[in-house]
Amino acid sequence: MKKLINAVGDVLAESLDGFAAAHADIVVLGEERKFVRRRSPKPGKVALVSGGGSGHEPLHAGFVGAGMLDAACPGQVFTSPTPDQMLEAAAAVETGAGVLFIVKNYEGDVMNFAMAAEMIQVPTATVLTNDDVAIENSLYTTGRRGVAGTLVVEKMLGAAAEQGAALDALKALGERANAATRSMGIALTSCTVPAAGKPTFAIGEDEMEVGVGIHGEPGRRREKLAAADAIAAELVGACVADLGLKRGAEVLLLTNGFGATPAMELYLMVHAATRVLAGAGVKPVRYLTGNYVTSLDMAGCSITLTVLDEALAKLWDAPVHTAALRWGM
Amino acid sequence: MKKLINAVGDVLAESLDGFAAAHADIVVLGEERKFVRRRSPKPGKVALVSGGGSGHEPLHAGFVGAGMLDAACPGQVFTSPTPDQMLEAAAAVETGAGVLFIVKNYEGDVMNFAMAAEMIQVPTATVLTNDDVAIENSLYTTGRRGVAGTLVVEKMLGAAAEQGAALDALKALGERANAATRSMGIALTSCTVPAAGKPTFAIGEDEMEVGVGIHGEPGRRREKLAAADAIAAELVGACVADLGLKRGAEVLLLTNGFGATPAMELYLMVHAATRVLAGAGVKPVRYLTGNYVTSLDMAGCSITLTVLDEALAKLWDAPVHTAALRWGM
Numbered sequence: 001m002k003k004l005i006n007a008v009g010d011v012l013a014e015s016l017d018g019f020a021a022a023h024a025d026i027v028v029l030g031e032e033r034k035f036v037r038r039r040s041p042k043p044g045k046v047a048l049v050s051g052g053g054s055g056h057e058p059l060h061a062g063f064v065g066a067g068m069l070d071a072a073c074p075g076q077v078f079t080s081p082t083p084d085q086m087l088e089a090a091a092a093v094e095t096g097a098g099v100l101f102i103v104k105n106y107e108g109d110v111m112n113f114a115m116a117a118e119m120i121q122v123p124t125a126t127v128l129t130n131d132d133v134a135i136e137n138s139l140y141t142t143g144r145r146g147v148a149g150t151l152v153v154e155k156m157l158g159a160a161a162e163q164g165a166a167l168d169a170l171k172a173l174g175e176r177a178n179a180a181t182r183s184m185g186i187a188l189t190s191c192t193v194p195a196a197g198k199p200t201f202a203i204g205e206d207e208m209e210v211g212v213g214i215h216g217e218p219g220r221r222r223e224k225l226a227a228a229d230a231i232a233a234e235l236v237g238a239c240v241a242d243l244g245l246k247r248g249a250e251v252l253l254l255t256n257g258f259g260a261t262p263a264m265e266l267y268l269m270v271h272a273a274t275r276v277l278a279g280a281g282v283k284p285v286r287y288l289t290g291n292y293v294t295s296l297d298m299a300g301c302s303i304t305l306t307v308l309d310e311a312l313a314k315l316w317d318a319p320v321h322t323a324a325l326r327w328g329m
Numbered sequence: 330m331k332k333l334i335n336a337v338g339d340v341l342a343e344s345l346d347g348f349a350a351a352h353a354d355i356v357v358l359g360e361e362r363k364f365v366r367r368r369s370p371k372p373g374k375v376a377l378v379s380g381g382g383s384g385h386e387p388l389h390a391g392f393v394g395a396g397m398l399d400a401a402c403p404g405q406v407f408t409s410p411t412p413d414q415m416l417e418a419a420a421a422v423e424t425g426a427g428v429l430f431i432v433k434n435y436e437g438d439v440m441n442f443a444m445a446a447e448m449i450q451v452p453t454a455t456v457l458t459n460d461d462v463a464i465e466n467s468l469y470t471t472g473r474r475g476v477a478g479t480l481v482v483e484k485m486l487g488a489a490a491e492q493g494a495a496l497d498a499l500k501a502l503g504e505r506a507n508a509a510t511r512s513m514g515i516a517l518t519s520c521t522v523p524a525a526g527k528p529t530f531a532i533g534e535d536e537m538e539v540g541v542g543i544h545g546e547p548g549r550r551r552e553k554l555a556a557a558d559a560i561a562a563e564l565v566g567a568c569v570a571d572l573g574l575k576r577g578a579e580v581l582l583l584t585n586g587f588g589a590t591p592a593m594e595l596y597l598m599v600h601a602a603t604r605v606l607a608g609a610g611v612k613p614v615r616y617l618t619g620n621y622v623t624s625l626d627m628a629g630c631s632i633t634l635t636v637l638d639e640a641l642a643k644l645w646d647a648p649v650h651t652a653a654l655r656w657g658m
Contacts, residue, residue, distance in 0.1 A: 002517040002518065002534070002535075002537075002554060002628065003517075003594055004517070004557045004560065004590070004594040004595075004597060004598050004629075004630060005556070005557050005594065005597060006556045006557050006558050006597075006601070007556075011593070011597060012593075014557075014597045014600045014601070015593045015594070015596045015597040015600065016596075017600045018595075018596035018597055018598065018599030018600030018601075018603070018618075019596040019599070021599060021600065021603055021613075021616070022582075022584075022596065022599050022616035022618050023616070054593065055593065057591065057592035057593045057596070058592055062592070188331040188332075188333070189331065205331070206331075225331060227334070227335045227336075228333045228334050228335050228343075229335050231333065253351075255351075259589075259591035259592075260588075260589035260590075260591065260626070260628065261333070261589075261626075262386065262588040262589065262620070262623055262625055262626050263386035263387055263391070263588075263620070263623065264340070264341075264344045264383065264384065264386045264625065265332055265333040265334065265344070265626075266333075266347075267344045267345075267347035267348040267351065267386070268333060268334060268335075268340060268343045268344040268347055269333050269347065270347030270348070270350060270351050271343045271344065271346045271347030271350065272335070272343070272347075274347065274350055284350075287350070287351035287352070289347075289351050291591070291592070291620070294591055294592065296591055296593065297589070297590075297591050297594075297628070299331065299589065299626070300333075301333060326655055326656060327655060
């Protein structure tokens, strides 16, 4: 295992400490590193709390800040955070308007956030993300997995919460944004969980995993590595078909790396995806490109499409000031 | 070779096209993709033009925009751009106040930018970056290599140019910023140049290259992979010693990934570097963490320190709006 680490047991703590030091103007680390919260909460707004297993950085802690999340709870690598983390995070950022949990659809996360929601004393609602079109049920999920589209849902909810939307309206908006979003990815290499010390899966030097999950879970099939254009055709095509996009539709195109994918390749995928979209008469009107929802050191990428109407585009464009996404402020 | 590409000969063109599409609000691609320029030039300011071999993305095109570069010339992978690229870029962005070339210290780049400077009809000056403390002379350089610190020099020059600094003042500032900056890196894996189709160097499963260059060039030595703390001690220590930092010094800490290094490991390195700095009585007052000056798909990282005084800190903090760096606007 080749990683920039000290002891395996200290990876998460030391990484969180570095993150909190590097972004001390934006975030504060909670006691015992149970959560990362926004340094300057905005009183009176609904508190947005997300979280999940670590290893997907910058998701979620990198999206804590003005215009996006109020707190994020980091679990151990690829392991759900616990309900007490969510309760303490909520207590630290709730200011009277209730708490919205944003949860990726994995059984552990769903269960633990549900337990937190039951125990909490303030109004709560939950938005579940399940944007991965690759497969219907999986190793860790009933239904589709929540993957890179979670970023889009968190950004739009963050903007609406900042503008004063109420808890019910946010829940409806989150469900609408999730329903407008689809993703699918491929892996060129496996990730390696530090505690395991070896790759999660074996893959040939000339193979890719089509429809891979963000924990290195199996997708649709294993096959020979294809050209970027063919990969884009499958990933974009799956999203376009599942969304039922008609010619003239406008979308946000998120081209996401899994942690070890260089910018040169991601931008090449943007080019390939844009050509596929043009063939379908679909217009990308917003772009985000980078390693945002990752799987430790996995190489590969996912494509996410979100159908934009004027309201969703405005929420995407609204100011945001987090470690990983920053514009307009 | 596992890359998200189509034909090897099309990698650069397709990647640039994707980049230009994704950031059409910020940049315009020049004819025949000879340069990337700022979409909205600011008349009357000195034009800042950089460039170099591709494969280091987001350097340099990702730093084109308000508050940073006016144009960047992408060469083929790890190959200098040609003088005609620089001349056409300069012609596209020059508005009467002259042109400043920012050049990493590699023989090909130095020679080609010098030829462009001789041929150009407007006042020019050149700032050379050579921040790599790892080795004194190298395969492609007389003197030290220009590496991740180039980003810092470009950011500070961009801010000063935006504020109206004249060509002479910018040259002096660039030399001062470069003199205040040192870097050193280590590689865990080799990069693979697409046209070569195989790794640039062989490295054992338990080895690292200490002092590696950003083209995968040899550094000081090859040795067993060390713990993050030991790596940080050597990288930070080398920069602190070479800068002659005294207790109480304030620095910008740039923790840079080489293209395949996940955020979790980079933030762990931030933590490790911060501890080493604390031991030396040096205070990091600004942080930048991410894959910014890369070597294709190489795993590993570099540490860059820039000694900050009030003037340099202000230039760092000044608004910037580029594909890869954005704050304050």
